[in-house]
Amino acid sequence: MMTDAALHTLIALLLHALSFLVLALVFPFRRMGRPAAWFSILCAGGSLVAAVIAWNHGAGSVSRVVWPWMISEGQTLATIGILADGESTIMLVLVALISFLVQLYSIGYLSEEPPASLGRYYTYQALFAFSMMGVVIAPNLLQLFICWELVGLCSYLLIGYWYYKPEAARAAVKAFWTTKLGDTGFLIGIVLLWRLAGTFDLTEMRALVESGALPVAGLSIVTFCIYLGAMGKSAQFPLHVWLPDAMEGPTPVSALIHAATMVTLGVYLLLRLEWLFALTPDVLLIVAWIGAFTALLAAVLACVQDDIKRVLAYSTVSQLGYMMTAIGAGFATVGFFHLLTHGIFKALLFLGAGAVIHAVHSNDLQHMGGLARRMPQTTIVFLVGTLSLAGIPLFGGFLSKEEILGAVWAGGLVGPFALLMLVAFLTAFYMFRVVFLAFFGTGGLKASGYQTTGSWGPASAGSGADHSHDVGDSHDHRHVPHDPPISMGLPLWILAFLSVAVGLYFMVAGPALPFGTGEPEFEAPGWLMPSAVGVAVAGILLAWLTYQRRTINAASLAGAFAPIRYAALRKFWLDDLFEALYGSVLLAFSRLIGWVDRYIVDGVLNVVSAWTLTSGDDLRTMQSGRAQDYVYGVAVGLVVVLLWVRWALA
């Protein structure tokens, strides 16, 4: 039963579980810090090897191993197990790879954390990797949902890693609640689907769908509810508000969870249920439009951010919108393809940004500039990531992005297609804005951030600065930014190499995806590739003219789009809207409930208990304590009973 693919999938999963359990339970070991970290990295490395072997074995086949769980009255209500097929094993490799590299990178990035804190970080990391893999290989919706929630918990814990920072704690709670809103829909969807299909199992459900046994009536509600879960996790409008705030966590966490893996789970879920969603084209249309709209909204927002991590965060939201649009167009595999390439180059970008933040001690683009001379390695890898994201030929993101555009066009969605083309332009523009501001030009090196005294100035110590633990005066050697140490540099180079290698591989081999089957082929029109590259190059050119050559004044460019810029700086008032909804509707409702509870429910109970007390007090005096009174009572009672028997019952 247990095939090689399933076995190695299980090993990959359990290695992280082992690492988590050891770190969580053996707390003296955890508090040692670095040894605990290396243990976790070792497990992650082993997991990566196992995942690659599983992929090697499982790419062309489907192995499914399930064990019964929750047996009641001879019936198995649910199962747990492994579903290792082409899609899940390659996703497993991506998770294992990014997880391993991020853990390795974190050793350098968090080198100044206290040991106990570092141990805590790696405990969360191990739990995250375990639960993430649990979602990826889940053969049924119940197991998927459990791991899905665990992943959300890890996201909360890791965003709030620096819990003593109020912004981080707030962001963690916000992320948790916003995704929870979507998850509620997801859970309802799962239960409704179970009522329709009678099973949680994906394979059985798919068989039902393919034989036409699943009733289509009312299915739209179900798929929409499930989409709500994906919307929360994958930060689709209007539930995208948590992702930019999640950047308060450490940068490696942002790379792993909030760029490469966890946030793509929504896309992965829709891919897994592609056959189900195919039955409800109306919901797919919603998915596509929301995806395209999210992509555009986030791209516009990314253009006005000065925080390097926030630019990347909005860019992630935007790319997730891309993937969702492809799924909405009916080509889930294409969206998944972009998920994989995006996972690599976005992790690269985040880790590169982490290296910059580590060196500059600020998130603010205005404090950077001219870093290319001081951090040549970081500049090269960041540029590779940026070119991938912009969709330049030969780089990782080019083909997947173009595939998405082709798929959306083939799906007949002209409106979303137009939005996505605009997004492609904006993506190139805002990413190269970052590159030119941070790595080239003269920027703000002299302006602030590099004083020879210990503190980093009010601007960087304020809103988004990632390194509250660095505030101190023991870092005199750091004042000139330099390339990161080898433990941070190696993951960057590996990811950069992979970005290019993936791009080159698909340039040569064509878009023959190494997973998935049965996807309807589409023919992208010939003008698509040149125009997609064209808009990207136009975006780069505009960024170059504005931020490098200064031919176009950035201020006048901003002036030309003043209303949009004004709205974007205020995040299109979405956060304010949510806050107002929370303040007016939710709180008012809660106050009403509180009033009812306090004055009606509690009031009735208080009155009843007061009556009981006073009547008991009155009845107490009946007890004289004298035996004769009781005898008298018994005698009178007997007489009454006798009379009653004699006359009333006769």
Added chain:
Amino acid sequence: MGLQAYLTLAAVVFCIGLFGVVTRRNTIGILLGIELMLNSVNINLVAFSRFSGDITGMIFTVFTICITVVEAALGLAIVILLFRIRRTVMADQLDLLKG
């Protein structure tokens, strides 16, 4: 004289006993009342036995008298103990269980 006369006598004695139990303040008096009530029962038993010709009631009465003696002895012992502890045998002052 018929059965009814004996039963009436028994009922009267019972009521006198009950009246004593309920109204006497002295615990010894209450015990005396209880004795009267028990003896009215004995009268009933003997009367029914005599009129139905069944000897069982008579024998039962002999036992009852013995038990009554024991009961009186126990009751007096309790009263003496009570007097030692509370320094009184007045029933209306023994109200520890007053609510």
